[in-house]
Amino acid sequence: MALRESSDLIVIADTSGAIVYANRQAEQIGLAPDQVLAERLAASSSSHEAISAGLAEMERLGTPIEIHAGFEQRRIMLRLAPVVDGHAHRRGTLIVGRDVTDLEQRVEELATRNAEQGRLIDLVATLETPSVTVAEGVLLAPIVGVLDSRRAQALTARLLRDVYGRYTRLVILDVSGVPVVDPAVAQSLIDTARALRLLGCQVVVSGISAMVALSLVQQGIVLGDLAVANSPQEALARA
Known part of the structure; x- marks a missing residue:
C-alpha cells in the first residue's frame, strides 16, 4: 500500500524489460504492467541514446533520465x-x-528574482549618491541618508571610476543630508579622500552642520587633513 500511494514514481521490470509493477504515480504518466519499459520511455523521453543502450547501460551510467509526462510537459x-x-x-x-x-520552476523563479534584486541594488547604489559635474574638472557628490559600510564602499568605487573617466581634479562630498557622522562615517570619508588623492584629485567635504560639528568634537573624531567647507558653493569658489 505504501508503494502504491508513494509520491514517487515506482516501477519494477523483469529481466526482459517488461513492466511487472507500476504504482499510481507511474500509471498517471502511462507506465503500466505488460508494457515494455524501454519502448514506453523512448516515446516520452529526450534521453533517446541512453534508453536505446538498454536498461543495464542506463544503470551503469547512473545518470537520471528525463521524461515528459502528459500535456502539461511534466519533467x-x-x-x-x-x-x-x-x-x-x-x-x-x-x-x-x-x-x-x-522544483525547477521554483529554482528558475528564485534565480530570476535574485537577478532582478541585484539589478535593483546596482540601480539604487547608482541613484543614491550621484556625481554631478558642476564645473570643469569638478564633481559634486551629495550623500543623503545613513552612510554604512556597503554604501561607503560603493561610493568610493563609483567616485574612483568617475574621477578617472572624467579627468576630475576636485570632488566635493556634501554631507548635509547625512544625519549622523560617527567615527565609522568619518573614517569612510577619510578613506574615500585618500583613494581619490591617489588619482591626483583633491577632496573637500561640505555641509557639516553645527550639531554634527559639535558631535565630532565631543567624540574626539579628527578628520585629519581633510578639507572642509560650509557649502558646495564655498568649496567651488575655492577651486
Whole structure:
C-alpha cells in the first residue's frame, strides 16, 4: 500500500524489460504492467541514446533520465537499480522517478528574482549618491541618508571610476543630508579622500552642520587633513 500511494514514481521490470509493477504515480504518466519499459520511455523521453543502450547501460551510467509526462510537459527524473534475489541473481530492474517540474520552476523563479534584486541594488547604489559635474574638472557628490559600510564602499568605487573617466581634479562630498557622522562615517570619508588623492584629485567635504560639528568634537573624531567647507558653493569658489 505504501508503494502504491508513494509520491514517487515506482516501477519494477523483469529481466526482459517488461513492466511487472507500476504504482499510481507511474500509471498517471502511462507506465503500466505488460508494457515494455524501454519502448514506453523512448516515446516520452529526450534521453533517446541512453534508453536505446538498454536498461543495464542506463544503470551503469547512473545518470537520471528525463521524461515528459502528459500535456502539461511534466519533467520526471528516473533512476534505475538492479533487483536481485538472495543469491545475487538479477531478477529485474527497479525504477524510481521524481517529478521535478515544480522544483525547477521554483529554482528558475528564485534565480530570476535574485537577478532582478541585484539589478535593483546596482540601480539604487547608482541613484543614491550621484556625481554631478558642476564645473570643469569638478564633481559634486551629495550623500543623503545613513552612510554604512556597503554604501561607503560603493561610493568610493563609483567616485574612483568617475574621477578617472572624467579627468576630475576636485570632488566635493556634501554631507548635509547625512544625519549622523560617527567615527565609522568619518573614517569612510577619510578613506574615500585618500583613494581619490591617489588619482591626483583633491577632496573637500561640505555641509557639516553645527550639531554634527559639535558631535565630532565631543567624540574626539579628527578628520585629519581633510578639507572642509560650509557649502558646495564655498568649496567651488575655492577651486
